[in-house]
Amino acid sequence: MSTKPKPPVRASTRTKTPTTVAPSTRTTRATASKSATATPPAPVAKKSTRKPLVSKDNATDAVVPSKPVSKPTAKRKGPKSAEDDEREPIMAYLRIRPHLGDDEPSSSPYLEPLSDTSVRMTDPHDPQNNAWRYRVSTIAPSSIYTFSHIFPTHTSQSDFFTKTTLPLVRDVLQGQNGLLFAYGVTNSGKTYSVQGGAHAGSAGILPRTLDVLFNSIDGLHGTGKYRPVRLQGVELADKTDSAPPPVSPEPGLAEVLGQHMDPAASDADIDPTVLKVDRNYEYTIWLSYAEVYNEKVYDLLDNVQDNSTGGIPRSNSGKSLLLTRKALSLKPSPPSDSPESGISGKYISGLRQFRVHSASQAKALVKLGQLHRRVFGTLANRESSRSHGMVILKVVRGHRGERDDPTALQIARLTLVDLAGSERTKHTQTTGDRLKEAGNINKSLMVLGQCMEVLRNNQRRVAVSLSQEGSDGRMDTRDVKRGLAVVPFRHSKLTEALMDYFVGDARAVMIVNVNPYDTGYDENSHVMKFAALAREVYVTPAPVPVQRLPGAKAQGSAGKRSPPEVAPKPYRRKVTISTGGPGSGKKAREAVLEVLEEDEGDVAESDDDEPINPLVDALFDEVEELRMQLFESEMRCAIIEAEVREEVMREMEERMASMEKMYARRLMNEVEQNEMKTDAKIDMLHHSGLFGSPVKPRVPQPRSAASDVSEEEDVEMSLIEHGADDLTSEDESERSRSLSLSPLAGKGKARSPTKPGTPRIIREVREYIPDPPMLPSDTEDAELTESELESDDGTDVVSVASVGTGVSATTGSEDDESQSDGDYNEDEEEDKWAPASAKTPRAKPAPQRVASPSPVPKMQAPTPRVSKLERGMSQLSLGEVDPDDSVIILPAKKFRARQESSEYEDQAEPSVALKKKKRQLAKKSVVTEEQIERAAAKTDSGKNVKRMTGRF
Numbered sequence: 001m002s003t004k005p006k007p008p009v010r011a012s013t014r015t016k017t018p019t020t021v022a023p024s025t026r027t028t029r030a031t032a033s034k035s036a037t038a039t040p041p042a043p044v045a046k047k048s049t050r051k052p053l054v055s056k057d058n059a060t061d062a063v064v065p066s067k068p069v070s071k072p073t074a075k076r077k078g079p080k081s082a083e084d085d086e087r088e089p090i091m092a093y094l095r096i097r098p099h100l101g102d103d104e105p106s107s108s109p110y111l112e113p114l115s116d117t118s119v120r121m122t123d124p125h126d127p128q129n130n131a132w133r134y135r136v137s138t139i140a141p142s143s144i145y146t147f148s149h150i151f152p153t154h155t156s157q158s159d160f161f162t163k164t165t166l167p168l169v170r171d172v173l174q175g176q177n178g179l180l181f182a183y184g185v186t187n188s189g190k191t192y193s194v195q196g197g198a199h200a201g202s203a204g205i206l207p208r209t210l211d212v213l214f215n216s217i218d219g220l221h222g223t224g225k226y227r228p229v230r231l232q233g234v235e236l237a238d239k240t241d242s243a244p245p246p247v248s249p250e251p252g253l254a255e256v257l258g259q260h261m262d263p264a265a266s267d268a269d270i271d272p273t274v275l276k277v278d279r280n281y282e283y284t285i286w287l288s289y290a291e292v293y294n295e296k297v298y299d300l301l302d303n304v305q306d307n308s309t310g311g312i313p314r315s316n317s318g319k320s321l322l323l324t325r326k327a328l329s330l331k332p333s334p335p336s337d338s339p340e341s342g343i344s345g346k347y348i349s350g351l352r353q354f355r356v357h358s359a360s361q362a363k364a365l366v367k368l369g370q371l372h373r374r375v376f377g378t379l380a381n382r383e384s385s386r387s388h389g390m391v392i393l394k395v396v397r398g399h400r401g402e403r404d405d406p407t408a409l410q411i412a413r414l415t416l417v418d419l420a421g422s423e424r425t426k427h428t429q430t431t432g433d434r435l436k437e438a439g440n441i442n443k444s445l446m447v448l449g450q451c452m453e454v455l456r457n458n459q460r461r462v463a464v465s466l467s468q469e470g471s472d473g474r475m476d477t478r479d480v481k482r483g484l485a486v487v488p489f490r491h492s493k494l495t496e497a498l499m500d501y502f503v504g505d506a507r508a509v510m511i512v513n514v515n516p517y518d519t520g521y522d523e524n525s526h527v528m529k530f531a532a533l534a535r536e537v538y539v540t541p542a543p544v545p546v547q548r549l550p551g552a553k554a555q556g557s558a559g560k561r562s563p564p565e566v567a568p569k570p571y572r573r574k575v576t577i578s579t580g581g582p583g584s585g586k587k588a589r590e591a592v593l594e595v596l597e598e599d600e601g602d603v604a605e606s607d608d609d610e611p612i613n614p615l616v617d618a619l620f621d622e623v624e625e626l627r628m629q630l631f632e633s634e635m636r637c638a639i640i641e642a643e644v645r646e647e648v649m650r651e652m653e654e655r656m657a658s659m660e661k662m663y664a665r666r667l668m669n670e671v672e673q674n675e676m677k678t679d680a681k682i683d684m685l686h687h688s689g690l691f692g693s694p695v696k697p698r699v700p701q702p703r704s705a706a707s708d709v710s711e712e713e714d715v716e717m718s719l720i721e722h723g724a725d726d727l728t729s730e731d732e733s734e735r736s737r738s739l740s741l742s743p744l745a746g747k748g749k750a751r752s753p754t755k756p757g758t759p760r761i762i763r764e765v766r767e768y769i770p771d772p773p774m775l776p777s778d779t780e781d782a783e784l785t786e787s788e789l790e791s792d793d794g795t796d797v798v799s800v801a802s803v804g805t806g807v808s809a810t811t812g813s814e815d816d817e818s819q820s821d822g823d824y825n826e827d828e829e830e831d832k833w834a835p836a837s838a839k840t841p842r843a844k845p846a847p848q849r850v851a852s853p854s855p856v857p858k859m860q861a862p863t864p865r866v867s868k869l870e871r872g873m874s875q876l877s878l879g880e881v882d883p884d885d886s887v888i889i890l891p892a893k894k895f896r897a898r899q900e901s902s903e904y905e906d907q908a909e910p911s912v913a914l915k916k917k918k919r920q921l922a923k924k925s926v927v928t929e930e931q932i933e934r935a936a937a938k939t940d941s942g943k944n945v946k947r948m949t950g951r952f
């Protein structure tokens with residue numbers, strides 16, 4: 001006598017609460033229908049004769065509202081229920097993609113793992129960067145996220161599989177459903193995690209799952225007399241099920257894409273893990289592969305029909321290929337398939353499933369599905385998933401003693417989903433068909449997020465309700481149910497197909513893939529937030545009940561579907577597939593295919609389908625419409641924002657250029673001004689008789705170039721003579737030698753008498769005169785000048801060019817001063833734009849070069865200096881002569897005219913001109929301090945100079 005397998009504990013102990021609760025005669029739970037709300041299971045209520053009530057005393061899993069639903073807290077009353085122990089949040093694992101050698105990171109990684117479970121995410125914008133100020137994102141610049149586990153970049157595929165997926169594989173072998181989905185932006189590593197890479201050891205979790213499944217059931221393969229149908233049902237298998245599955249593509253397709261059928265290196269990877277299974281059972285494994293693309297579900301293992309009519313030429317072979325595929329509908333699972341569980345999920349009607357006998361056979365099928373996924377356009381133009389790929393593995397487990405009893409079978413499903421990239425469209429520049437794809441991807445992922453949110457809120461609400469005390473200490477379950485929101489599973493094909501995992505008994509795992517080198521900080525933040533939300537949703541992992549139908553129906557064939565009643569209008573589009581090319585070692589090929597996608601037609605809703613609330617439906621439609629409008633306006637805003645940014649940048653650049661020009665002009669003016677002042681000062685000293693004999697008052701008269709040259713010669717000679725007068729007797733011979741070289745020696749002698757008492761005054765003048773503003777090239781120029789002079793003369797001479805350069809040549813007149821101020825006022829408008837640093841006082845003191853006692857410079861040929869000085873002198877004109885002081889007061893007119901002129905505006909290289917001017921200035925003013933002092937000591941008019949300079 002065969003021992004009947006003991007039904008799984010949960011199957012026998014749990015009873016799903018029907019939507020309508022019989023008030024008095026049955027034990028009720030304070031939970032709404034799972035299919036609609038997925039509320040957490042509630043404790044058993046006391047019997048009531050009036051209405052279904054839940055005694056608070058029995059609400060053992062009541063949770064403090066602010067706390068997560070399943071976390072036991074100190075405030076719990078009574079013992080924990082068995083169900084409470086079974087609930088667990090959706091597991092969320094973060095995998096950080098490493099930086100690949102082929103692409104340079106555009107920024108440093110913005111994810112910093114803090115521990116095995118938490119990570120800090122910081123906006124890669126440098127806070128010092130100006131861009132930070134213009135950050136318009138509403139996402140927080142730094143956040144910490146928590147996961148079930150975080151896998152750093154160096155995690156191996158094997159480790160990743162072991163920690164994330166192996167528990168699900170164990171579950172499915174023990175008759176428990178499981179769901180795993182990979183979520184993340186494009187290029188973050190979802191496909192790599194699920195499917196794997198091309199190199200050895202890089203097989204992903206899907207091939208490893210197949211390996212472990214077949215390793216574990218080795219020797220325990222079932223006969224395959226029954227096959228799974230719909231969601232939970234079983235049927236008698238027919239001949240088609242025993243036929244080997246098609247593992248090669250349609251011949252025409254194989255010709256086009258034959259190279260894609262090459263076994264990849266990762267096929268050689270075989271995961272050796274073996275799990276312990278109950279050897280009293282035998283197992284059969286069935287595989288199907290579907291994709292959700294543009295809100296339609298397609299079978300990726302369906303035969304591709306080549307309906308070529310010669311319309312579309314193929315670029316390489318000249319033939320044409322027209323491929324047709326048909327969308328599948330989602331239908332509600334009849335309650336008769338799962339009377340024990342009472343869960344009404346949806347199944348993909350007409351999805352082919354194949355019994356696989358080995359891991360390699362299963363992998364070949366998966367490969368075929370991948371190929372079809374590529375052919376049908378979602379991976380055509382680039383290696384990016386624009387569809388959600390779902391591999392559904394069903395494990396049918398039957399007791400070996402009851403091989404012929406279909407009612408003793410247990411069907412568990414494990415679905416692995418590779419979701420499409422979650423990036424937002426405006427960042428991918430998608431248009432046309434791609435925009436539609438992106439819109440639909442966003443829609444399904446948005447609905448998935450909405451479902452999670454509503455599930456979480458419902459679960460919290462139930463928990464809060466259960467924790468609240470009614471007036472009589474009891475609670476009406478109908479009140480609880482009324483407050484729960486409808487979970488919008490039906491608003492996306494993706495969520496519709498997966499809904500039973502969230503509301504039924506299953507374990508759910510979410511893999512979050514992040515590429516921290518991606519600049520998409522905002523997108524990745526959305527991904528992280530989604531993960532945080534998912535972690536707050538609780539599911540109930542529990543074995544599915546044993547199939548307890550009185551008899552299994554033997555109808556239909558797995559691969560057949562009934563013809564549609566209404567001929568759908570197919571959607572036709574072209575797909576270009578590029579293969580080979582540089583790097584692949586194969587010749588580049590391009591194939592243009594035409595794809596016909598037929599609609600699923602009218603899907604007759606069965607009576608068992610959940611009732612549709614027209615108001616809710618209308619609201620969802622409106623939400624969808626608003627979402628699309630929002631999306632469009634976001635796109636418009638993004639474009640406008642980009643345009644405005646560009647315009648502002650252009651304007652700023654222009655403004656910066658004009659400011660630069662203005663400052664260059666002002667700099668030149670200042671240099672010019674300083675030059676004039678220095679010349680004027682030398683002239684004043686010269687004419688006051690400090691450097692020679694008292695100068696006769698001069699009547700202003702037109703100056704010729706020749707007279708300017710002559711005056712300049714006088715200045716130079718006077719300086720030399722004064723220096724020479726003070727020479728000691730030891731220096732006399734050298735002085736004579738020097739003077740003898742000059743044709744102006746006689747002239748110098750005539751001017752030798754000087755007045756005593758000047759040195760003190762001259763020193764005061766030097767002390768008073770402010771230093772010139774220090775220009776960036778001052779030091780450099782001074783050094784240049786010195787080195788030039790040294791190399792020229794071989795004498796240690798000091799440039800006094802900078803001495804007194806801050807003094808205005810117009811100091812003799814108040815009016816002139818005000819005029820001079822007026823010159824600065826002209827720049828007021830420009831000053832508005834000047835940075836704060838540019839508004840500092842113009843005559844900024846600079847370190848003054850100290851004249852060192854040095855030998856008298858050798859006599860130099862005056863010609864070049866005179867000619868340079870001539871220019872400065874010719875720009876000055878004598879104004880009035882103060883007969884008492886013998887000081888010439890110079891008007892500023894010419895000086896200002898010169899200042900205002902735009903003589904230097906057109907100079908392309910202001911810095912070069914500046915250097916040149918400074919060098920000229922330095923050369924013109926070569927005189928030792930000692931010389932000045934000695935000269936000043938010989939004249940009494942120093943007092944007058946002092947008085948004059950006091951006005952400066």
Ligand SMILES: Nc1ncnc2c1ncn2[C@@H]1O[C@H](COP(=O)(O)OP(=O)(O)OP(=O)(O)O)[C@@H](O)[C@H]1O
Nearest residue numbers: 097185186187188189190191192197384385420421
């Ligand atoms: N952990 C990893 N180690 C090494 N390479 C990786 C890893 N993750 C991803 N890659 C590589 O990064 C690239 C992008 O990965 P993948 O195609 O898996 O991204 P995806 O998220 O699936 O993108 P899409 O959504 O566009 O399909 C691939 O070349 C893949 O081999």
